[in-house]
Amino acid sequence: MYSHDTFGLGHIRRCLAIARSLRKCPANILIVTGSLLVGRFKIPRRIDFVRIPGMIKVTNEQYLPLSMKLEAAEVLEIRKKIILASAMAFRPDFFIVDKAPLGLKREVVETLHWLMSDLPSCRSILGLRDIMDSAPVTIQEWEEKGIYDAMDQLYHEIWVYGCQDFYDPIKEYRIPPQVASKIHFTGYIPRQIPSQEEIQAMRRGLGIGDKEKLVLVTTGGGGDGLPVVNTFLSAFHPAEGGILNRARVVVVTGPFISPKDYAEVVKKCQSLGFIPLKFHRFMEALIGAAQVVVSMGGYNTVCEIASQRKPFLILPRT
Structure with a gap:
């Protein structure tokens, strides 16, 4: 699982919730994350993580290193290499990308291409909230960044963590038919119920x-x-x-x-x-x-x- 984690706790908490469910299969799950706090969560057995250097979101397009005194481009290159090396060593059956189809500043694209060419048995999955942003903002961003093409060419499946009857991103975000055919609505992600x-x-x-x-x-x-x-x-x-x-x-x-x-x-x-x-x-x-x-x-x-x-x-x- 990949979670870029540049603002807040939402991405890593969602990944952990999904991982807790998947481990029932059973499965070993490795989360590659930029979250500074990932090690402080209660993480069950068969789930582990690789922490990549943190980046912090300044604006929608600007990200800066969280701790390292390096240029943003240098830290992004380090992150990119760790993500790829983790995939090459772990050799997953499924590679789940949270929210960002290309990763932060396209950092996951090389890994997705490697999986397609060198590990074709692995299924790449994009996980999305049902509501990303307002429809006009989301459509414009996806068109400008080539997100529709990425969803079509780089992913086998797209999991939408919501209910189509409540909010239909296929309709609202004008998702083309060849991409819509990959979408599975999972329902809202249930969370751990404490004893x-x-x-x-x-x-x-x-x-x-x-x-x-x-x-x-x-x-x-x-x-x-x-x-x-x-x-x-x-x-x-x-x-x-x-x-x-x-x-x-x-x-x-x-x-x-x-x-x-x-x-x-x-x-x-x-x-x-x-x-x-x-x-x-x-x-x-x-x-x-x-x-x-x-x-x-x-x-x-x-x-x-x-x-x-x-x-x-x-x-x-x-």
Whole structure:
């Protein structure tokens, strides 16, 4: 599996959810990822990862090295070689590319060509969310970058993680018939359901009693979630009554919040008696422990909440 991971946690969390399902086959799964935090997640047996040097998204077209003091082109070349070397050594039966058909700045194209020529038994699969962006924006981007041709020429199958009756990307994004014939709608990706023992252990670890009500606030990776957190926190005052004075509140900002902003969130949470966290490796258990979840509308977080049938309030980016 390949996940470029240049912003947030969504790509790697989706890959891990898919990997957990595929390991039931059984299968050995190797994830090639640029995620800085991949090693901090709870990863089961038969799933492992190769971490390529991180890149961070500045604009839709500009990416910079996350840590290395090298030119972007140099880091991209390193990433490209590691991706290809991983495929050549692992020799997969399936090669699943998350979201970006060409990879970051076309970094996965050489690997896809090698698989076609040197390992023809491997099936290359493109995995897509059902809703990528607005239709005009997506169509323009796919035409300009040659995405329709790439889907036609480089992939055996395209998995759409959604339901065609809910949103039909074939129609909305004007996908040509020869590409549409490769598309399989998988439904929305179910997430790991924590056991009662895991939920109780989560509560004990946070100092929350089994009978106490818990409200969870989460903004995914946290790169753009501060307004949601601040709006939630500003709605309450320690001296006021209300349901949150009779419940415990955990606020997970996401690891990509700036240190300055996180310090402010911690200060506000402490004044309200809330529990601030920057990251948690087992969000499924944290969601399972909550009675209500307040969140942004990211694909992965919504799938995690819906999988556990939790009441939720969603505040989307737009």
